[in-house]
Amino acid sequence: MRKSDRLFALLQRLKDGRLHTAEALAEAFGVSVRTIYRDMGTLAASGVPVTGTRGRGYAAEASITLPPLNLTETELEVLHLGLAAVGAGAGELPELAEAAESLSAKIDAVLPEEASPEPASFGFAGAAYREAAQGFRHMPVFRAAIRARQKLRVTLKGRDGEQEIRPLEIDYWGRVWTCTAWNETRGAFDHFRIDRVTQLTPLPGLFVDEPGKRLSDYRDRRR
Amino acid sequence: MRKSDRLFALLQRLKDGRLHTAEALAEAFGVSVRTIYRDMGTLAASGVPVTGTRGRGYAAEASITLPPLNLTETELEVLHLGLAAVGAGAGELPELAEAAESLSAKIDAVLPEEASPEPASFGFAGAAYREAAQGFRHMPVFRAAIRARQKLRVTLKGRDGEQEIRPLEIDYWGRVWTCTAWNETRGAFDHFRIDRVTQLTPLPGLFVDEPGKRLSDYRDRRR
DNA sequence: GGGCAACTGACAGAATAATGTCAACAAAGC
DNA sequence: GCTTTGTTGACATTATTCTGTCAGTTGCCC
Missing domain, CATH: 1.10.10.10 (Winged helix-like DNA-binding domain superfamily/Winged helix DNA-binding domain)
Structure with missing residues (x-):
């Protein structure tokens, strides 16, 4: 051995x-x-x-060991950028900001000086922001709609027509957020990536729990 | 050796x-x-x-070697989260999204299966988004203002009173964005972190380049 | 084709790292 | 105080890796 x-x-x-x-x-x-x-x-x-x-x-303690990685400069930049995105601002879940901060510190600690970030051009940073914001665009709407039990009308990339849905839950799969919903248009449960949503309209009426259309029913069905 | x-x-x-x-x-x-x-x-x-x-x-090729790192689960989650933030949506600068994608792939490739991300709770994802968005809140305004040569009125955390500024440039320092500006209130060049901006009002008038108040003057001054 | 220098394999000796043994010491719990 | 078990140092032995030498092949460029 x-x-x-x-x-x-x-x-x-x-x-x-x-x-x-x-x-x-x-x-x-x-x-x-x-x-x-x-x-x-x-x-x-x-x-x-x-x-x-x-x-x-x-x-x-449980911990995850990352072996040595070779990154391009852009990848390192993106790494810092992403951690900045998560770490910026302390909110309801400060452990996330803390984790981002400590991870940044870890990375900074092991990086030689010359690899420390230099100020990049404005265009870069600006684009970085836009990139970062893009995928999250619809998150607040989904979040609010789930809380308020508000139906949504969505158009999905790669799927024809509009869907009318009852959003039930948002899941985070590491790099992608998905929404679990009851699809009124299809009369079935549905599951899609939130960054694939191209159009989004909150509908005026609120929905009430109905047997067979709740999150618990979806979970039962999957057993 | x-x-x-x-x-x-x-x-x-x-x-x-x-x-x-x-x-x-x-x-x-x-x-x-x-x-x-x-x-x-x-x-x-x-x-x-x-x-x-x-x-x-x-x-x-120029590349940066990251030695082995030991992360907590939260830190790994934050890492994925940050990369998702940057990588989501392809925009004007697809190299960023590509870098985020390739970095995610690298990390996934070296991670044992059991460390792969599991869906987290909704509250987690929602809060993560809010955290991420927080620090970027003012970026679009600054970006637009620099392009349009629009003056801004800002209030900075830890600094008394309001400042009226001509935003000139945004720099990205790895984890923090800063703005270089001509501070009208002080009559001097200024430099501050964008995430320290608490209040921000775009002012109606546009400014024109004046000798001594341009970015090039600031750069000359620093030599 | 000819020159050049990147590649690859094999093998023995050299250099380095890993391990076991022995020994002494230091906290924590009873 | 006594037991238990972590902690550290030194040193010889063993295991592993690294390196040089030699010999040959492959692909790029002129």
Whole structure:
């Protein structure tokens, strides 16, 4: 077993939330106790949040390790840009802004000085903003409509005609937001990407829960 | 000299845009040609964009290497979120969206499956959007004002009173946007963070270039 | 075609890293 | 105070990687 593999497996085991003594780990991986201590040092030096308590054992918080990445300058710029977008302004969920801030700090910390961002042209920043705002354009409407139980009329890219929907939920899938809705036009549940919405009109009337058209019915159906 | 140091120095040298033969590099670093070829293989395997042309030599595109990073789940979420913000929607500068897309792909490629994003709650996505939009709130106004040469009245967090300014340029400093302007109230050039703007009113009149109040004057002054 | 220099494989010796052993010390809990 | 277990250092041994040498192939450019 190579050292890197052992470190990985070690981390997996540590993340189970329980305490592990170095002796137990050493036996499990077939190495000496001293090696385990050295491995813990290696992990800690790599920034993994492992904690050892004398007399108790080791534990680690869940964390995700990103291997070395090679980025173009534009990609780094986009990375900063995106974190700025999320981190700017403290709101109801400050943990997001905090996470963006700490991630930015992590990236800045490991970057050599010459890679630190230089001011780019206005056109760049301006376009960056527009890009960023584009995909979110309709989010507030959806958000408000779900709260208020307001029907919407939407036109979707790649789908003919207009749809009249009861928006039920918004999901975040890592890079894409989707909306789960009851589609009045089709008489069925529907699911689409919000950034594919080309036209959006809130309709005047409010809807009331009806059996078979609620979010809970959608969930039941999927079991 | 350790191998890792040599690889780093090698990359530095390759990034100067000129062609380098393996023989020249070998002599420069005091190793054999075979070692240089092996190093190139290592770099290429690490994702560094090095290109070797038979009969010519080596060259590399400028690139930034990010060492391994350990992220919390929230930080990863924020990372995806930020890239989504930038990448959503293709506009005038598709290279940004492309960079966001390729960076997302790179991250997805190196992430184990279990770390792939799961749908989060609506509240999360909604708040994320609001956070993201917050810092950009005033950007369109500034952008339009610079284009149209329109004066603005701004109130800045941490500064008393209102300022009347001629916006000249927006700069992007990695995580923060700043505006360079001629401050009419103070009669001097000014520089402030756009996310510190609390109130913003476009003024009706347009301004014309005047000697001493132009961007070029500001730049000359800084030399 | 001919020159050039990037590529690739094999293998032995050199350099480096990893590990085990031994030892001493330090906190935390009882 | 005693036990437990983490923490650190030193050193010899072992395992692994790195490197040079040699030998040959491939593709680009003139």
